[in-house]
Amino acid sequence: MIKIIDISNRKSAEDVLNIQIPSYKVEAEIIGSYEIPPLKDTVYTLQLCGETFFGYYENEKLCGVISIKVEEDEVDIHRLIVHPNHFRKGIAQFLLNFIKTKFEVETIKVATGTKNIPAVSFYKKNGFQNIKEIIVNEQLSLSYFEKKL
Numbered sequence: 001m002i003k004i005i006d007i008s009n010r011k012s013a014e015d016v017l018n019i020q021i022p023s024y025k026v027e028a029e030i031i032g033s034y035e036i037p038p039l040k041d042t043v044y045t046l047q048l049c050g051e052t053f054f055g056y057y058e059n060e061k062l063c064g065v066i067s068i069k070v071e072e073d074e075v076d077i078h079r080l081i082v083h084p085n086h087f088r089k090g091i092a093q094f095l096l097n098f099i100k101t102k103f104e105v106e107t108i109k110v111a112t113g114t115k116n117i118p119a120v121s122f123y124k125k126n127g128f129q130n131i132k133e134i135i136v137n138e139q140l141s142l143s144y145f146e147k148k149l
Contacts (some may be wrong), residue, residue: 005053005065013043016053020046022099023081030116033139038079051078054098056091064091066099075103077110080119084126096126100149107146113139123147 005012020038028034051067064082068075077099082091099108113120114133119144124130128145134140 002054002094003057005055005062007049007051007053007082008103010047012053013046016046016055017041017043017091018094019062019083020029020064020081022084026084026087026115027116029117031113031140033137035137035140036113038081045055045109049078054095056082056095059088064093064095067075069123070103072107073106075108076088077108079118080110092122095124106149107148109144109146111142111144114143119146 005016007013007016020041024036024038025034028036049067051069051071053065053067055062056064062083064085065079066077066081067079068077070076077096080092080095082089108128110123110128112123114120120130123145126147128147130143131146132144134144135142
């Protein structure tokens with residue numbers, strides 16, 4: 001089941017962080033850099049980020065999260081995270097499909113580490129086009145994707 005998460009609730013923010021940190025640690029290992037901003041998030045920074053959060057729950061337990069910002073005719077995905085214990089169960093796909101059907105927009109945008117091959121493959125498989133790459137430092141570059149609906 002997918003439902004909105006009240007990120008202003010401390011327990012909910014803690015639950016999100018308990019998915020986010022292990023998920024982004026896997027990405028950090030893949031890309032070879034632990035300088036990923038989400039690894040530095042706290043309950044407080046999550047509560048102030050201005051994103052809308054949706055969670056994928058199995059038996060009332062949070063397993064995956066997507067957070068977005070909606071501006072005019074675009075959805076900007078800021079996080080699409082699944083706890084490593086729940087990888088390869090289709091949860092990321094469920095969350096992405098939920099966003100595609102819930103919001104009537106023209107474009108969905110997302111960014112991920114260029115070296116994060118599983119994420120890059122996931123977005124390409126879902127029809128996203130790579131629109132640019134930005135080099136952050138010697139270890140880290142980001143690929144930006146968008147999908148026109």
